[in-house]
Amino acid sequence: MRIGNGKPGFSATALALVLALTGCGGNKAADGAGEHGAKVASGPRLTVAQVDAPDWQSVSAQVTTRDEAQVLARIPGVLSSLSVRAGDTVRKGQVIGRITDAQLGYQAGAYGAQARAAQAQAEAAKAELDRVKFLAANGVYAPARLDQAKAAAHAASAATDAVRAQEAAVHAVAGNGTVVAPADGRVLRADVPAGAPVAPGMIVAVVTSGPLVLRLDLPEALAARLSPGARVRVDGIAGEGQVARIYPAVEAGQVRADVAMAGLDPSLIGRRLPARVAAGTHRALLVPRAFVATRFGIDYVTLVDAHGAANDVPVQTSAADGDRVEILSGVNPGDTLVAPAQASAAGARP
Secondary structure (H helix, E strand, O other): OEEOOOEEOOOHHHHHHHHHHHHHHHHHHHHHHOHHHOEEOOOOEEEOOEEEEEEEEEEEEEEEEEEEEEEEOOOOEEEEEEOOOOOOEEOOOOEEEEEEOHHHHHHHHHHHHHHHHHHHHHHHHHHHHHHHHHHHHOOOOOHHHHHHHHHHHHHHHHHHHHHHHHHHHHHHHHHOOEEEOOOOEEEEEOOOOOOOEEOOOOEEEEEEEEEEEEEEEEEHHHHOOOOOOOEEEEOOOOOOEEEEEEEEEEEOOEEEEEEEOOOOOHHHOOOEEEEEEEEEEEEEEEEEHHHOEEEOOEEEEEEEOOOOEEEEEEEEEEEOOOOEEEEEEOOOOOOEEEOHHHOOOOOOOO
């Protein structure tokens, strides 16, 4: 073959060398991208398998104390004073209010007058007894008259004691009008205004008592699946709590349970918080969070096929325990994943 001025062109040897170099460049490109242009998987791998995962259920929770002591009115009357309001700290036995009943004052005055009259009669009977004793000793009165004077003196003394006991009873009832705190704690409610009439058994105030707990309101169907020790999580509070006690009563289709949990704010007793409780388990695909990448709001995992090529697959996930996530769709048991950060950057994007 001749080209241009008739000098010989490329020889067969030169042409073979060019083809060989071209082939070498093509093999390098193939080695970098893998078959069909897929990413090459490298780094830690994970075989997806189903495991038991907690079945988290959303419930309503309230910050409260283990016990609540109710301050009850013990006598009828008028709440003349109440010195505490919600949020105040009280000590056991502290006087926080007073209930007055005008009728008790009238009764106490009447019994007081009767006691004084009975006391005067008792003194007169005693003086008569002393006189009869003297005359009987000198033979003026017969022994029967002396016995009669003794009986009258004893009767007058007993009548005085009875009236004084009635007066003391009235004062004791009036003393029950003093409103005292039944336990150390904080006042949760004290909404009866001073001057309002009250009846025996009426709640004047509520005082919290005992350690802080998180109280759950559970549907009775859900409560049947719980047992003491069940795990509880609260949004905004680090760590987990455990169900300490489940109350055996059902009220309006709800069951109460107390949760022992650190990090509760004692200044917000009565605050409602969203919580989740682990009620049983279910089979799930759990993977470490490091194996899931998020781009533009979509979660991806890097799936390794039988030839070792890596492909990004969109998945639907849900939060699980600690640093693990639950894959709801996009991956099947037995699939092999590789951490996205470890996969080669070569290849096509999903």
